[in-house]
Amino acid sequence: MDRTLNPAAAKPTATAKPTHWPLRILAMITVWRRNARTRRQLARLDDRQLADAGISSCDRDMELDKPFWRE
Structure with missing residues (x-):
């Protein structure tokens, strides 16, 4: 039996590839x-x-202006 690699056979199919999109969505929501x-x-x-934490009021305002989806 010939043991050469067949590139078409080594290619994973769409159903064989595990999908982790639900975990990515959960992580994003978290x-x-x-x-x-x-x-x-x-x-x-x-x-x-704020002064105790070393944060200026300007820094706080800039952070509060960001939408929740931006870090």
């Missing part, structure tokens, strides 16, 4: 929720708390 939550927390900080 990041979006974290972004929204941390920005809400950032919005509640007063000037003293």
Whole structure:
């Protein structure tokens, strides 16, 4: 029996390839929720708390202007 590779036989089919798109969508939604939550927390900080964290009010405003899907 000849054991040479057949390129057509080595090619995976569409059904053989595992799809992980549900996990990618779940990970993306998790990041979006974290972004929204941390920005809400950032919005509640007063000037003293911002200074303690080393964040200027301008930096905070720039972060709060971002949509939840951007990091």
